[in-house]
Amino acid sequence: MSILVYANTAINKVHKSAFEAVSYGAQIAEKSGDKVTAVVVGNADNLDSLGKYGADNVVHVTSDKLDDFQPNLIAEAMQKAAADNNSSIIIFSHDLSGKSIAPILAAKMNAGIVTGAVDLPQTDGDFIVKKAVFSGKAYAHVKINTATKIISLTPNALEKKEFNKSASIESKSYELADSRLKVKEQKIQSTDLPLTEAELVVSAGRGLKGPENWGMIEELAKALGAATACSRPVSDMDWRPHHEHVGQTGVAIRPNLYIAIGISGAIQHLAGVNQSKVIVAINTDPEAPFFKAADYGIVGDAFEVVPKLVEAAKAMNHD
Amino acid sequence: MKILVCISKAPDTTSKIAFTDNNTAFDKNGVQFIINPYDEWYALVRGLELKEANGGSVTILNVGGADNDPTIRKALAIGADDAVRINMEPTDALGVAKQIADYAKENAFDMVLCGKETIDYNGSQVGGMVAAFLDQPFVSNASKLDMVGNTATIERDIQGGKEIIEVDTPFVLSAAKGMAEARIPNMRGIMAARTKPLQVVEPSAFENTSEVASYELPPAKGACKMVSADNPAELLELLRNEAKII
Structure with a gap:
């Protein structure tokens, strides 16, 4: 038996969320004694690192049909890899690619699936997976x-554990159906870490008064090594790019630290961030709902507080 | 152009979340139910816009009990032509997707549209599963959809950006923010919805592949620790030495 993990790649790299998924599979395998097989579609120059996080072997699927993101075809390749490796558990990251592929595979294999897992499965007796519901x-x-089980893991939900195995890499070319979906154009807005995988996030809202004031937010993020995000009105007014919008209709994130500056904390915004491990709210209004959801708070004007935070963060980096 | 829009019923975003029956069931007491926002604002409204521009029909499909009928009537009030309810309490996404696919197979739609996820189960599962059962291409997290003849040009969210793709009908699409603007039903729509056809179909047989064993509420949040605006550096000290996250 084996545990099969889909290791997502982008821009020639296996993703951080893929390492988390591999490590998750390897932690299940520690108990079950299964072998962990990582499946990689497309090119990546860091395949060796998959062993570090627990892969025993890597199946590198090569097919020119898979140059573009083709969820139906990747699901087909995963089904073949699952059959080759006699896999009983199949793991994805619950990111934009896993959300597309995992459900297709579940239907093809008639396998029970839990998306957005936040903890290791409980395997004594029933096989039970914990997931966040009702928007966190x-x-x-x-x-x-079912005998075959599919799980997708929420990015940044679990600390990834190192196993330091050396994984063998095998190239496979599967016979796949023809694709019916043609990619015409890609608009990659950011080659940085995707927001869903960032451990620290600095986010700002309408309280910043205009896009010209984001310099200090970016500076704070840079000093902390954090990603930047924003609230819905800010992305709706085009002050910041759409992919930075966190909340109910934007992306849901689960960083270790979420710093909300000049965001009141409407329930729709909180739905996208309430899974963060630590929340900091900075707002002029002491009655802002965000303070009820936050662990730490500062009542004050962002234009005074943030520059001081930037200085303090820089000083801290020099310690 | 024949369009099928799948809608789910979900508790309003501001609902208080509580559980009953020893934490095995959602407490519906006092909860206002709505059409799942991604299904309504994006999938349904874009479907209606395409119908208005190109002709054709928009059919609503919901899997659920008779208590879902008011939610379905709202979708009809917004402008859908007719509706189908598959008479089954949904238990897992695979079961729901199978019912949708069985209906769609018999009725040959040009496209099946749904929201990218529901705001209650947050699964992001049904669209991909329907596509697999129908053996049709699946386009997930789409933020734009335009049709020329049988060819759709779709913008979809991918890691770190967006992608523009082309696909011929039939296909299955899950809709995200950007597809359309929410519509508020007008009085004429509400009146018309009362007499629009709502067909009830009995489900086909299937076995649950998964089920919720229990629910749990997160531990109550402690009080927010306040730091003086005069000394924000203290915040970083706390994050480093107390929370140990930076």
Whole structure:
């Protein structure tokens, strides 16, 4: 038996979320004694690192049909890899690629699936996976009833563990159906770490008064090594790019630290960030709802507080 | 152009989340239900815009009990032509997707549209599963959809950016922010919705592949620790030495 992990790549690199998924699979395998096989589609120059996080072997699927993101075809390749490796558990990252591929595979294999897992499965007796539901306001413990089980792991939900194995790499070319979907144009807005995988996030809202004031937010993010994000009105007014919008309709994130500056904390915004491990709110209004969801707060004017934070963060980096 | 829009019923965003029956069931008491926002604002409205521009029809599909009918009528009030309810309490996404696919197979739609996820289960599962059952291409997290003849030009979210793709009908699409603007039903729409056809179909047989064993609320958040605006450096000290995250 084996545990199969889809290791997502972008711009010639295996993603951080893929290493988390591999490490998650390897932690399940520690108990079950299964072998961990990582499947990589497309080119990546850091395949060796998959062993570090627990892969015993890597199946590198090569097909020119997979040059573009083709969820249907990747699901087909994963189904073949699962058959080759006699896989009983298949793991994805719950990111934009996993959200596309995992459900297709579940339907093709008639396998029970839990998307957005936040913890290791409980395997004594029933096979139960914990996931966030109601936009982060609760958790569900979901029992999978089928022999083949598919899980997608929420990025940054679990610390990735190192196993320091040396994984063998094998190239495979699977016979795949013809693609019916043609990619015409790619608009990659950021080659930085995607927001969903960032451990630290500095986010700002309408309280910043205009896009010209984002310099200090970017400076603070840089000093902390954090990604930047924003609230819905800010992205709707085009002060910041759409992919930075976190909240109910934007992306949901789960960083270790979320610093909200000049964001009141409407329930729709909180739905996208309430899974963060530590939340800091900085707002002029002491009654802002964000202070109820935050662990730390500063009541004050962002234009005075943030520059001081930047200085303090820089000083800290020099220590 | 024949369009099928799948809608789910979800508790309003501001609902208080609580559980009953020893934490095995969602407490519906006092909860206002709405059409899942991604299904309504993006999938349904874009479907209606395409119908208005190109002709054709928009059919609503929901899997659920009779208590979902008011939610379905709202989708009809917004402008859908007719609706189908598959009479089954949904238990897992695969079961729901199978019912949708069985219906769609018999009725040959040009496209099946749904939201990118529901705001209650947050699964992002049904669209991809329907596509697999129908053996059609799946385009997820789409933020724009335009049709010329049988060819769709779609913008979809990918890691770190967007991508523009082309696909011929039939296909299955999950809709994200950007597809369309929410529409508020007018009085004429509400009146018309009362008499639009709502067909109830009995489900086909299937077995649950997964089920919720129990729910849990997160531990209550402690009080927010306040730091003086005069000394923001203290915040970083706390984040480093107390929270140990920087």
